[in-house]
Amino acid sequence: MAWSGGEKRKEAFTIFLRVLLIFLVVVQTTAFRGGVQLKKKEHRNAYATMMYMGTPRDYEFYVATRVLIKSLVRHKVDADLIVIASLDVPLRWVRALEEEDGAKVVRVDNIENPYKKQQDFDKRFKLTLNKLYAWNLVDYERVVMLDADNLFLQKTDELFQCGQFCAVFINPCIFHTGLFVLQPSLEVFKDMIHQLESGFKNPDGADQGFIGAYFPDLLDQPMFHPPLNGTALNGQYRLPLGYQMDASYYYLRLKWRVPCGPNSVITFPGALWLKPWYWWSWPVLPLGIQWHETRRQTLGYAAEMPIVIVQSIIFLGIIVMTRLARPSISKLCYRNSDKTTSLMQIALKFIAIWSILAAYIVPFAIIPRTIHPLVGWTLYFLGSSALSSIAIHSFLLPAIPVFLPLIGIFGSLLVMAYPWYPNGVVRALAVFAYAFCYAPIVWASMVKVVARLHVSLEREQFFPKLGESSSSPPSGFNKLY
Structure with a gap:
Protein backbone atom coordinates (compact mmCIF):
# COMPACT_ATOMS: atom_id res chain seq x y z
CA MET A 1 0.00 0.00 0.00
CA ALA A 2 1.50 3.35 -1.06
CA TRP A 3 1.94 6.04 1.59
CA SER A 4 0.57 9.50 1.03
CA GLY A 5 2.87 12.51 1.01
CA GLY A 6 1.70 13.53 4.49
CA GLU A 7 2.45 10.10 5.95
CA LYS A 8 5.96 10.13 4.41
CA ARG A 9 6.69 13.54 5.90
CA LYS A 10 5.40 12.36 9.28
CA GLU A 11 7.61 9.25 9.20
CA ALA A 12 10.66 11.31 8.14
CA PHE A 13 10.00 13.78 10.96
CA THR A 14 9.79 10.91 13.47
CA ILE A 15 13.13 9.51 12.29
CA PHE A 16 14.67 12.97 12.52
CA LEU A 17 13.48 13.34 16.14
CA ARG A 18 14.97 9.96 17.06
CA VAL A 19 18.33 10.86 15.51
CA LEU A 20 18.27 14.22 17.27
CA LEU A 21 17.51 12.54 20.63
CA ILE A 22 20.43 10.12 20.22
CA PHE A 23 22.74 13.01 19.32
CA LEU A 24 21.69 14.98 22.40
CA VAL A 25 22.34 11.96 24.63
CA VAL A 26 25.83 11.59 23.17
CA VAL A 27 26.56 15.30 23.64
CA GLY A 270 51.43 8.84 50.84
CA ALA A 271 51.47 5.07 50.69
CA LEU A 272 48.72 3.63 48.51
CA TRP A 273 47.75 0.96 51.04
CA LEU A 274 47.35 3.53 53.83
CA LYS A 275 44.52 5.54 52.28
CA PRO A 276 41.87 6.48 54.85
CA TRP A 277 39.13 4.28 53.43
CA TYR A 278 41.06 1.08 54.23
CA TRP A 279 40.05 -0.21 57.66
CA TRP A 280 43.62 -1.06 58.66
CA SER A 281 44.88 2.50 58.03
CA TRP A 282 43.53 3.62 61.41
CA PRO A 283 45.08 4.15 63.91
CA VAL A 284 48.23 4.23 61.76
CA LEU A 285 46.70 7.39 60.27
CA PRO A 286 44.88 9.01 63.22
CA LEU A 287 42.93 11.46 61.04
CA GLY A 288 41.55 8.56 59.02
CA ILE A 289 38.83 8.09 61.62
CA GLN A 290 37.39 11.46 60.58
CA TRP A 291 37.06 10.17 57.02
CA HIS A 292 35.12 7.16 58.27
CA GLU A 293 32.95 9.30 60.52
CA THR A 294 32.03 11.39 57.48
CA ARG A 295 31.17 8.25 55.57
CA ARG A 296 29.15 6.86 58.47
CA GLN A 297 27.11 10.06 58.68
CA THR A 298 26.54 10.35 54.93
CA LEU A 299 27.07 7.29 52.75
CA GLY A 300 26.94 4.54 55.37
CA TYR A 301 28.26 0.96 55.18
CA ALA A 302 25.22 -0.96 53.98
CA ALA A 303 27.08 -2.32 50.93
CA GLU A 304 29.74 -4.11 53.02
CA MET A 305 27.71 -5.28 56.03
CA PRO A 306 26.26 -8.49 54.47
CA ILE A 307 29.80 -9.75 53.78
CA VAL A 308 30.88 -8.78 57.30
CA ILE A 309 28.00 -10.74 58.83
CA VAL A 310 28.70 -13.83 56.72
CA GLN A 311 32.40 -13.78 57.57
CA SER A 312 31.66 -13.34 61.27
CA ILE A 313 29.42 -16.42 61.22
CA ILE A 314 32.11 -18.43 59.40
CA PHE A 315 34.84 -17.41 61.85
CA LEU A 316 32.66 -18.24 64.86
CA GLY A 317 31.78 -21.57 63.26
CA ILE A 318 35.47 -22.39 62.83
CA ILE A 319 36.16 -21.67 66.49
CA VAL A 320 33.25 -23.84 67.64
CA MET A 321 34.15 -26.73 65.31
CA THR A 322 37.82 -26.78 66.30
CA ARG A 323 36.81 -26.74 69.96
CA LEU A 324 34.41 -29.66 69.53
CA ALA A 325 36.12 -31.79 66.91
CA ARG A 326 39.75 -31.04 67.82
CA PRO A 327 41.02 -32.20 64.43
CA SER A 328 44.47 -33.65 64.20
CA ILE A 329 46.67 -35.39 61.68
CA SER A 330 47.55 -38.24 64.00
CA LYS A 331 46.06 -40.91 61.79
CA LEU A 332 48.77 -40.44 59.16
CA CYS A 333 51.34 -43.21 58.99
CA TYR A 334 54.89 -43.43 57.92
CA ARG A 335 57.21 -46.21 56.93
CA ASN A 336 59.81 -47.27 59.44
CA SER A 337 62.54 -45.24 57.79
CA ASP A 338 64.67 -42.64 59.51
CA LYS A 339 65.02 -40.68 56.28
CA THR A 340 61.27 -40.57 55.73
CA THR A 341 60.69 -39.61 59.34
CA SER A 342 63.17 -36.76 59.18
CA LEU A 343 61.71 -35.33 56.00
CA MET A 344 58.18 -35.62 57.38
CA GLN A 345 59.15 -33.81 60.58
CA ILE A 346 60.72 -30.95 58.62
CA ALA A 347 57.64 -30.69 56.43
CA LEU A 348 55.33 -30.62 59.44
CA LYS A 349 57.35 -27.88 61.14
CA PHE A 350 57.22 -25.84 57.94
CA ILE A 351 53.45 -26.31 57.59
CA ALA A 352 52.81 -25.48 61.25
CA ILE A 353 54.81 -22.25 61.18
CA TRP A 354 53.22 -21.10 57.93
CA SER A 355 49.73 -21.94 59.20
CA ILE A 356 50.32 -19.60 62.14
CA LEU A 357 51.62 -16.85 59.86
CA ALA A 358 48.63 -17.35 57.55
CA ALA A 359 46.29 -16.88 60.51
CA TYR A 360 47.65 -13.34 60.88
CA ILE A 361 47.85 -12.48 57.17
CA VAL A 362 44.79 -14.05 55.52
CA PRO A 363 42.19 -11.84 57.29
CA PHE A 364 43.76 -8.75 55.68
CA ALA A 365 43.06 -10.29 52.27
CA ILE A 366 39.46 -11.41 52.79
CA ILE A 367 37.88 -8.76 55.03
CA PRO A 368 36.12 -6.00 53.00
CA ARG A 369 38.63 -3.18 52.68
CA THR A 370 36.32 -0.21 53.01
CA ILE A 371 34.46 -1.03 56.23
CA HIS A 372 34.76 1.06 59.38
CA PRO A 373 38.09 0.52 61.21
CA LEU A 374 36.40 -0.55 64.45
CA VAL A 375 34.42 -3.20 62.58
CA GLY A 376 37.43 -4.18 60.48
CA TRP A 377 39.81 -4.66 63.40
CA THR A 378 37.17 -6.56 65.39
CA LEU A 379 36.63 -8.89 62.46
CA TYR A 380 40.40 -9.22 62.03
CA PHE A 381 40.92 -10.39 65.60
CA LEU A 382 37.99 -12.79 65.30
CA GLY A 383 39.27 -14.22 62.02
CA SER A 384 42.87 -14.47 63.20
CA SER A 385 41.74 -16.26 66.37
CA ALA A 386 39.66 -18.70 64.32
CA LEU A 387 42.50 -19.54 61.93
CA SER A 388 45.00 -19.78 64.78
CA SER A 389 42.74 -22.25 66.57
CA ILE A 390 43.02 -24.56 63.55
CA ALA A 391 46.80 -24.58 63.85
CA ILE A 392 46.65 -25.03 67.64
CA HIS A 393 44.38 -28.07 67.55
CA SER A 394 45.86 -29.64 64.43
CA PHE A 395 49.45 -29.58 65.67
CA LEU A 396 48.78 -29.77 69.43
CA LEU A 397 50.41 -26.40 70.04
CA PRO A 398 50.22 -24.34 73.25
CA ALA A 399 47.54 -21.70 72.85
CA ILE A 400 49.06 -18.77 74.74
CA PRO A 401 52.36 -18.58 72.77
CA VAL A 402 50.44 -18.78 69.50
CA PHE A 403 48.16 -15.91 70.54
CA LEU A 404 50.91 -13.68 71.95
CA PRO A 405 51.60 -11.92 68.60
CA LEU A 406 47.87 -11.18 68.31
CA ILE A 407 47.91 -9.69 71.80
CA GLY A 408 50.91 -7.62 70.74
CA ILE A 409 49.05 -6.27 67.71
CA PHE A 410 46.15 -5.26 69.93
CA GLY A 411 48.52 -3.48 72.28
CA SER A 412 50.18 -1.61 69.41
CA LEU A 413 46.78 -0.36 68.25
CA LEU A 414 46.09 1.00 71.72
CA VAL A 415 49.46 2.76 71.74
CA MET A 416 48.84 4.32 68.31
CA ALA A 417 45.27 5.32 69.15
CA TYR A 418 46.22 7.09 72.40
CA PRO A 419 44.73 10.57 71.82
CA TRP A 420 46.86 12.74 74.13
CA TYR A 421 50.26 12.75 72.44
CA PRO A 422 51.58 16.33 72.16
CA ASN A 423 52.77 15.75 68.58
CA GLY A 424 53.46 13.12 65.95
CA VAL A 425 57.10 12.69 66.92
CA VAL A 426 56.21 11.63 70.46
CA ARG A 427 53.60 9.27 69.07
CA ALA A 428 56.11 7.64 66.71
CA LEU A 429 58.64 7.26 69.52
CA ALA A 430 56.01 5.63 71.75
CA VAL A 431 55.10 3.12 69.04
CA PHE A 432 58.79 2.35 68.42
CA ALA A 433 59.43 1.84 72.15
CA TYR A 434 56.46 -0.49 72.45
CA ALA A 435 57.60 -2.55 69.45
CA PHE A 436 61.16 -2.69 70.81
CA CYS A 437 59.96 -3.98 74.20
CA TYR A 438 57.43 -6.47 72.85
CA ALA A 439 59.61 -7.99 70.12
CA PRO A 440 61.54 -10.29 72.54
CA ILE A 441 58.22 -11.60 73.89
CA VAL A 442 57.04 -12.50 70.39
CA TRP A 443 60.39 -14.14 69.63
CA ALA A 444 60.27 -16.21 72.83
CA SER A 445 56.71 -17.34 72.06
CA MET A 446 57.71 -18.52 68.60
CA VAL A 447 60.72 -20.39 70.03
CA LYS A 448 58.41 -22.12 72.50
CA VAL A 449 55.99 -23.08 69.71
CA VAL A 450 58.79 -24.59 67.61
CA ALA A 451 60.23 -26.43 70.62
CA ARG A 452 56.85 -27.89 71.51
CA LEU A 453 56.28 -28.98 67.94
CA HIS A 454 59.73 -30.63 67.87
CA VAL A 455 59.01 -32.52 71.11
CA SER A 456 55.66 -33.74 69.80
CA LEU A 457 57.26 -35.02 66.61
CA GLU A 458 60.11 -36.74 68.45
CA ARG A 459 57.63 -38.54 70.69
CA GLU A 460 55.80 -39.69 67.56
CA GLN A 461 52.51 -38.35 68.83
CA PHE A 462 51.51 -37.52 65.29
CA PHE A 463 52.48 -40.71 63.43
CA PRO A 464 51.94 -44.19 64.83
CA LYS A 465 54.04 -46.76 63.05
CA LEU A 466 52.54 -49.01 60.41
CA GLY A 467 50.65 -51.88 61.94
CA GLU A 468 49.90 -50.06 65.20
CA SER A 469 46.29 -49.49 66.07
CA SER A 470 45.10 -45.90 65.77
CA SER A 471 41.94 -46.54 67.78
CA SER A 472 43.57 -45.53 71.07
CA PRO A 473 45.52 -42.30 70.80
CA PRO A 474 48.61 -41.70 72.89
CA SER A 475 48.21 -40.55 76.45
CA GLY A 476 47.55 -36.85 76.70
CA PHE A 477 46.88 -36.63 72.94
CA ASN A 478 43.92 -34.27 73.10
CA LYS A 479 45.23 -32.03 75.82
CA LEU A 480 46.02 -28.39 75.08
CA TYR A 481 49.25 -27.03 76.47
Missing part, protein backbone atom coordinates in the same frame (compact mmCIF):
# COMPACT_ATOMS: atom_id res chain seq x y z
CA GLN A 28 25.43 15.20 27.27
CA THR A 29 27.49 12.13 28.17
CA THR A 30 30.71 12.80 26.26
CA ALA A 31 33.30 15.53 26.77
CA PHE A 32 34.71 16.81 23.51
CA ARG A 33 38.14 18.34 23.32
CA GLY A 34 36.55 21.47 21.96
CA GLY A 35 35.23 22.29 25.45
CA VAL A 36 33.02 20.52 27.99
CA GLN A 37 29.46 21.78 27.96
CA LEU A 38 27.46 21.14 31.12
CA LYS A 39 23.73 21.21 31.53
CA LYS A 40 22.01 22.99 34.41
CA LYS A 41 24.99 25.04 35.49
CA GLU A 42 24.03 26.54 38.86
CA HIS A 43 27.23 28.26 40.06
CA ARG A 44 30.12 30.11 38.53
CA ASN A 45 32.75 27.91 40.24
CA ALA A 46 33.10 24.17 40.72
CA TYR A 47 34.78 21.48 42.79
CA ALA A 48 35.89 18.63 40.52
CA THR A 49 37.37 15.17 40.89
CA MET A 50 37.88 12.31 38.46
CA MET A 51 37.08 8.61 38.13
CA TYR A 52 38.39 6.00 35.73
CA MET A 53 38.46 2.22 35.54
CA GLY A 54 41.20 -0.34 35.09
CA THR A 55 42.79 -0.79 38.52
CA PRO A 56 42.19 -3.44 41.23
CA ARG A 57 40.97 -0.63 43.49
CA ASP A 58 38.21 0.86 41.30
CA TYR A 59 35.49 0.25 43.90
CA GLU A 60 37.55 1.75 46.72
CA PHE A 61 38.09 4.97 44.75
CA TYR A 62 34.41 5.04 43.83
CA VAL A 63 33.52 4.97 47.53
CA ALA A 64 36.17 7.61 48.26
CA THR A 65 34.78 9.86 45.52
CA ARG A 66 31.28 9.63 46.95
CA VAL A 67 32.49 10.48 50.46
CA LEU A 68 34.41 13.47 49.07
CA ILE A 69 31.31 14.73 47.25
CA LYS A 70 29.11 14.22 50.30
CA SER A 71 31.56 16.09 52.53
CA LEU A 72 31.21 19.07 50.18
CA VAL A 73 27.42 18.77 50.06
CA ARG A 74 27.24 18.66 53.84
CA HIS A 75 29.03 22.01 54.08
CA LYS A 76 26.73 23.58 51.45
CA VAL A 77 29.52 24.90 49.27
CA ASP A 78 28.66 27.64 46.79
CA ALA A 79 29.86 25.70 43.74
CA ASP A 80 28.87 22.89 41.42
CA LEU A 81 30.23 19.42 42.12
CA ILE A 82 31.77 17.79 39.05
CA VAL A 83 32.98 14.22 38.53
CA ILE A 84 35.08 13.75 35.40
CA ALA A 85 34.33 10.09 34.66
CA SER A 86 35.69 7.95 31.87
CA LEU A 87 33.15 6.32 29.59
CA ASP A 88 33.74 2.86 31.09
CA VAL A 89 32.62 3.88 34.60
CA PRO A 90 29.52 1.72 35.33
CA LEU A 91 26.22 3.48 34.77
CA ARG A 92 24.95 2.44 38.20
CA TRP A 93 27.85 4.36 39.74
CA VAL A 94 27.10 7.37 37.55
CA ARG A 95 23.44 7.31 38.60
CA ALA A 96 24.42 7.10 42.28
CA LEU A 97 26.73 10.10 41.93
CA GLU A 98 24.07 12.15 40.15
CA GLU A 99 20.84 11.10 41.87
CA GLU A 100 22.04 10.33 45.40
CA ASP A 101 25.02 12.65 45.78
CA GLY A 102 23.98 15.62 43.65
CA ALA A 103 27.10 15.66 41.46
CA LYS A 104 27.27 16.47 37.76
CA VAL A 105 29.05 13.68 35.90
CA VAL A 106 31.03 14.59 32.79
CA ARG A 107 31.80 11.54 30.65
CA VAL A 108 35.13 11.71 28.83
CA ASP A 109 37.37 9.62 26.64
CA ASN A 110 40.55 8.51 28.36
CA ILE A 111 43.57 10.62 27.44
CA GLU A 112 46.20 8.38 25.91
CA ASN A 113 49.26 8.29 28.13
CA PRO A 114 52.37 8.64 25.95
CA TYR A 115 54.67 7.82 28.89
CA LYS A 116 53.40 4.31 29.59
CA LYS A 117 56.43 2.70 27.93
CA GLN A 118 59.07 4.72 29.73
CA GLN A 119 61.26 3.05 32.33
CA ASP A 120 59.89 2.61 35.87
CA PHE A 121 56.39 3.65 34.79
CA ASP A 122 53.75 2.71 37.38
CA LYS A 123 50.73 1.22 35.60
CA ARG A 124 48.30 2.59 38.19
CA PHE A 125 49.06 6.09 36.82
CA LYS A 126 48.16 5.18 33.26
CA LEU A 127 44.92 7.21 33.19
CA THR A 128 45.69 9.97 35.68
CA LEU A 129 46.24 12.41 32.80
CA ASN A 130 42.44 12.57 32.59
CA LYS A 131 42.88 15.24 35.26
CA LEU A 132 43.81 17.65 32.46
CA TYR A 133 40.11 17.76 31.53
CA ALA A 134 39.71 20.16 34.46
CA TRP A 135 41.08 22.92 32.19
CA ASN A 136 38.31 22.05 29.76
CA LEU A 137 35.49 22.96 32.17
CA VAL A 138 35.15 26.33 30.46
CA ASP A 139 31.68 27.02 31.84
CA TYR A 140 33.28 27.93 35.18
CA GLU A 141 35.47 30.80 36.32
CA ARG A 142 37.49 28.70 38.78
CA VAL A 143 37.74 24.97 39.45
CA VAL A 144 39.16 23.29 42.55
CA MET A 145 40.55 20.00 41.26
CA LEU A 146 40.69 17.26 43.89
CA ASP A 147 41.91 13.72 44.30
CA ALA A 148 39.55 11.32 46.01
CA ASP A 149 41.73 11.24 49.14
CA ASN A 150 40.64 14.71 50.27
CA LEU A 151 38.15 15.38 53.05
CA PHE A 152 36.55 18.76 53.74
CA LEU A 153 35.96 19.66 57.37
CA GLN A 154 34.39 23.04 56.71
CA LYS A 155 33.34 25.31 53.86
CA THR A 156 36.37 26.44 51.83
CA ASP A 157 34.94 28.53 49.01
CA GLU A 158 37.74 31.04 49.63
CA LEU A 159 39.87 28.73 47.49
CA PHE A 160 38.22 30.29 44.44
CA GLN A 161 40.03 33.56 45.21
CA CYS A 162 43.26 32.33 43.61
CA GLY A 163 44.61 33.63 40.32
CA GLN A 164 44.92 31.37 37.30
CA PHE A 165 46.62 28.48 39.07
CA CYS A 166 47.22 27.66 42.76
CA ALA A 167 48.73 24.51 44.19
CA VAL A 168 49.76 22.93 47.48
CA PHE A 169 53.46 22.36 48.00
CA ILE A 170 54.25 19.00 49.63
CA ASN A 171 57.88 19.99 50.08
CA PRO A 172 59.83 23.20 49.40
CA CYS A 173 60.18 22.41 45.69
CA ILE A 174 57.30 20.21 44.50
CA PHE A 175 53.61 21.08 44.58
CA HIS A 176 50.99 18.40 45.00
CA THR A 177 48.40 17.82 42.27
CA GLY A 178 45.95 16.23 44.71
CA LEU A 179 44.48 19.69 45.38
CA PHE A 180 44.91 22.71 43.15
CA VAL A 181 42.83 25.61 41.86
CA LEU A 182 42.75 26.65 38.21
CA GLN A 183 41.06 28.94 35.76
CA PRO A 184 39.64 26.75 32.95
CA SER A 185 41.00 27.64 29.55
CA LEU A 186 40.45 25.90 26.26
CA GLU A 187 43.74 27.30 24.98
CA VAL A 188 45.67 25.87 27.93
CA PHE A 189 43.95 22.51 27.56
CA LYS A 190 44.76 22.31 23.85
CA ASP A 191 48.34 23.28 24.55
CA MET A 192 48.63 20.54 27.20
CA ILE A 193 47.32 17.95 24.76
CA HIS A 194 49.75 19.25 22.15
CA GLN A 195 52.63 18.96 24.63
CA LEU A 196 51.64 15.36 25.37
CA GLU A 197 51.68 14.53 21.68
CA SER A 198 54.99 16.35 21.19
CA GLY A 199 56.98 14.33 23.70
CA PHE A 200 56.87 16.75 26.65
CA LYS A 201 59.20 15.44 29.38
CA ASN A 202 57.48 13.89 32.37
CA PRO A 203 59.58 12.36 35.17
CA ASP A 204 56.92 9.99 36.55
CA GLY A 205 54.59 9.56 33.57
CA ALA A 206 51.60 10.69 35.63
CA ASP A 207 49.66 13.90 36.23
CA GLN A 208 51.98 14.90 39.09
CA GLY A 209 55.05 14.98 36.87
CA PHE A 210 53.34 16.53 33.86
CA ILE A 211 51.58 19.39 35.64
CA GLY A 212 54.64 20.08 37.78
CA ALA A 213 56.80 20.32 34.66
CA TYR A 214 54.17 22.42 32.86
CA PHE A 215 54.29 25.05 35.64
CA PRO A 216 57.99 24.89 36.59
CA ASP A 217 58.35 28.40 38.04
CA LEU A 218 55.34 28.33 40.34
CA LEU A 219 57.57 28.46 43.42
CA ASP A 220 59.00 31.82 42.32
CA GLN A 221 55.64 33.57 42.13
CA PRO A 222 54.27 35.97 44.80
CA MET A 223 52.77 34.42 47.95
CA PHE A 224 49.41 36.16 48.12
CA HIS A 225 45.83 35.55 47.11
CA PRO A 226 44.52 38.11 44.62
CA PRO A 227 40.85 39.04 44.99
CA LEU A 228 38.39 37.70 42.47
CA ASN A 229 38.30 40.96 40.51
CA GLY A 230 42.02 40.63 39.78
CA THR A 231 43.05 43.80 41.64
CA ALA A 232 46.69 43.82 42.62
CA LEU A 233 47.52 43.37 46.29
CA ASN A 234 49.71 46.11 47.82
CA GLY A 235 50.22 47.51 44.33
CA GLN A 236 52.11 44.41 43.17
CA TYR A 237 50.91 42.09 40.44
CA ARG A 238 53.70 40.17 38.74
CA LEU A 239 53.38 38.03 35.67
CA PRO A 240 55.43 34.84 35.28
CA LEU A 241 58.02 34.67 32.55
CA GLY A 242 57.74 32.17 29.74
CA TYR A 243 53.96 31.82 29.60
CA GLN A 244 51.61 33.39 27.10
CA MET A 245 48.83 33.91 29.60
CA ASP A 246 47.08 36.92 31.03
CA ALA A 247 47.16 36.19 34.77
CA SER A 248 49.76 35.35 37.34
CA TYR A 249 50.20 32.10 39.21
CA TYR A 250 50.15 31.65 42.94
CA TYR A 251 50.55 28.82 45.36
CA LEU A 252 48.89 28.19 48.68
CA ARG A 253 49.82 26.32 51.80
CA LEU A 254 46.82 24.63 53.32
CA LYS A 255 47.85 25.07 56.91
CA TRP A 256 48.92 28.70 56.85
CA ARG A 257 47.96 30.40 53.63
CA VAL A 258 44.33 29.45 52.93
CA PRO A 259 42.07 32.31 54.09
CA CYS A 260 39.58 29.86 55.63
CA GLY A 261 42.18 28.84 58.21
CA PRO A 262 43.80 25.59 59.31
CA ASN A 263 42.13 22.21 59.48
CA SER A 264 39.77 23.00 56.61
CA VAL A 265 40.84 20.22 54.26
CA ILE A 266 42.54 16.95 55.09
CA THR A 267 44.60 15.43 52.29
CA PHE A 268 45.92 11.88 52.62
CA PRO A 269 48.91 11.58 50.27
